[in-house]
Amino acid sequence: MELNPPTYTGHMQDRKVGRIYPWADWQSANRKLTNVTRFGLEIPRDGGGLPPTAKSPPNDRPGENEGRQVPYNQPLAQVGNQRQDTMRHQDRIAQNTRANILLATLNMRGRLSATLGGRQISKWTEIHSVMKEKQIGILAVQETQLTEENVDQIHQLFGRQLKVLNSSDPDRPTSSAGVAFVVNREIANTADIDFKVLIPGRVTTLTTKWHGTNMITLINVYAPNNYGEHPAFWGEIGSQMRGQHVPSPDFMMGDLNIVEDAIDRSPVRLDNEAACEALQNLRGDLDIVDVWRQDYPDTRQFTFQSTVGEVTQSRLDRVYTRPGLADLLYDWDCTHTSVPTDHSMVLVRYSPANAPEIGPGRWTWPLGLVNDQELLGTVIELGKNLKIHSPLD
Template sequence: MRGRTSPQLGNSEISKWAAVSQVVKENKIGILCVQETHLTAEHESQIDSIYSRRIKIINSRDPHRPGSSAGIAFILNREIANTVDLETIKIIPGRAMVLKTKWHNQENLLILNIYTPNNHAQHPEFWGKISQTWYEKNLPSPDFMMGDFNITEDILDRAPARPDNDNATEALRDLRHQLNVQDTWRLNNPTSRLFTYNSNTNSLSRLDRIYTAPSHERNTHNWESCTSVIPLDHRMVSVRHAPVNAPYIGKGRWTWPTSLLHDKKLIKTISTLGKLTQQKILYPQYPRHETENPQYFWESFKNQISQEARKAAKEHLNKIRSHIERLESDLEKTRNGPQQAKL
C-alpha cells in the first residue's frame, strides 16, 4: 500500500481506500491482503463509515507507530466473500495475521497475511516467532500464505540474478516446510521470470508471492501480476481459487460494451434497421398475424441490433486482444531475455 494517502487521489487521510474499494469490485476479488497500511483506529473508523457496504476491513496495526509504520489488513468483498463466520489471530501485530473463514458453504479457508521486515538480519527471528506461535496455538496448515516477503528464494526472481541472504532464505524455507505450503507459480513456471517490485536502483524482484497448500495446486488458476489503479510501489499479485465442490458459475448475461457507443459504422447500421422497423410498424403491408405485428417487429429489431453489436464487439476485442498479446510477448521476451542478467 505504501501508506493510506496519495497526492494523486486527493488530500484525504484515507485517499487510497476509494481506489481499493473500486479494485475489489471491478476485479471481483473475494479476499485482498494488503501490507503497509499505516491505519490508526481513527482511520479504520473513517474507512468503515464510508465503505462498509461494499468491503469489510480487518486491520492489524503496528503497536508502536500505527500511523507511520507497517500494518497489514484483510479486505473482504461483501458481495462475494463470507463476512460473518470469521476468526482472526494476530501473530505479530502489524506484520503477520491469520484469517479463518468459511468458503463455499462449509469449507474452511485459512490465510496467512505477511509483511516481512526490510532488514534481512531480522528475518530468522521473524519467521521463528511465527513458527513458535503456530506450534503453541496448534494451528492447522494454512491454505494460502501471501504478502510482501522482502526476500526471494530463487535467483530467477531477481534481475540482475543473485541469491538472497542465506540465513533469511533458510528461515523462510524452514517455516514453509513446517506449514506445508509451496510456491505454486514457480513450480508451474520453473524457467519464467516475473517481477513485482522495481527498486530505486532499477533492480527487479519478485518480493510479493502467494504460497498455497499442495492440495490446492490443481484448484488455482489465472495467476497474474498487474499494475493496480491504487498508487503502489509494488505490482498486485492475484490468483483464482476454485474448490472441487464449488458451484458452476456461467458467463452471465451479455451486455453491450460501452466502447460501441462511439462506433459510427454500427450506429449507422442501427439507424437504418430502426427506420425499416418503424416503417413496418406504421405502415404494415399484410394483415396482422403471428409474424406481422408491432411486437414481433420490435423483437426482431432488438435481436438484429444485438447480433450486429456482437459482431462489432468481436472485431473490436480481436484488435485489442492482438495488441495486448503483442505487448505481452514483447514484455515476456524482455523479462526472460539474457540481457536481464547483465543489468
C-alpha cells in the same frame, strides 16, 4: 441514467450497460449520479456511500452492520424467531458466496497519497474501486499504516462493500508496517470470520467458511527489510500459529521482502542464506509451496522495482499454497493498479474441488423476454419432453 425495473427479487439490471445492481441500491442508483463528500473524499452516490442502516450486507451475520436498535417492546414471538432467522441466514450465505474466489495481495505503501489529495485515507477510494472492478473476494494488504480511527472512517465510507481487519504497528501505527485483510462483503462470507494477530503490524491470519461448509485459512505477511531479522521473524510465525492453534493455512501471501530463487531478482543474485533457510523451514512446517514458480520455472516476473541508485527488480510479493490446491488455482496475474504504490498486485483464483461447474450463459433473465410468447412456448415444450423421457418415471 434511468434504470429499468428489477428483474427479480434482490437484484436489478440496467440493460443499457449490462450492470447488475443490488436491490438495496435501487433508489440510490436512480438518483442523479452526483458525488458526495465524506472525510474529504469524493464518493460517487452509486458506488460506496455511507452504509445503509436498514439492511446488512448480504453475507454479514444478521444485525452486524445494521446500525439500528431493536425496540424495547418488541414482541416475544419475534425474539423467539431470531434463532430460526439466523439459521436461514447461514443457508443464504452458502448460496451467496461464489463457487470460486479471487484472492489478491498488494503492498499499498501507506494509506494516503499526494496524487490523490493527501487526505488521511485517500488510497482506500482506489482500494474500493479495484476490488469492485476486479471482483476480488479477499485482499491482503501490507503497509496499511492505519489507526483504529482510520479503519472506522473506511467502514463509514465503504462499510456496505468492505470489511477491514487491520493490525497496526504498536509503536508507529501511522508511519510503519501494518497489515490488513479486506473482505468483499458482496462476494465472501463475513459472518464466521476468525481473525488472529500473530505479530502486530506484520502477520495476521483469517479463517472463514467458504461456499457452504468449506473452510479457508490465509496468512498475511509483511516481512522486515533487514535480513538479520528474518530468522527470528519466520520462527516466531510458526511458534504463534502453534500457540494460538491456527489451522494449517491454505494460503500464505504478502510482501516477503526476500526471494528464494536467483531468477526472481534483476540483476540475478541469491538472497541472504540464513534468511532464506528460515523461510524454507517455515514453509516445510506449514506444507506450502510457491505454485506459480513451479508452474512457470523459467519465467521472470517482478512485483517491485527500486530506483534508488542502481535500478533493481524483484518478485517480493508472492502467494504460497498447499500442494493439494495446485490444480484448483487459475487466472494467475501480476498487474499494476490505480492504487499509487511501487508494488504490483498479485492475484489468483481458487475454486474448491467440490464447487459446482458453472457454464457460459446469462446470469439474469432479460426483462424483455418475460412476455416473449415464442420463447415461453419453447421452454414449456422442452419441459414436457424432459418429463416424458425422464428415467425416474
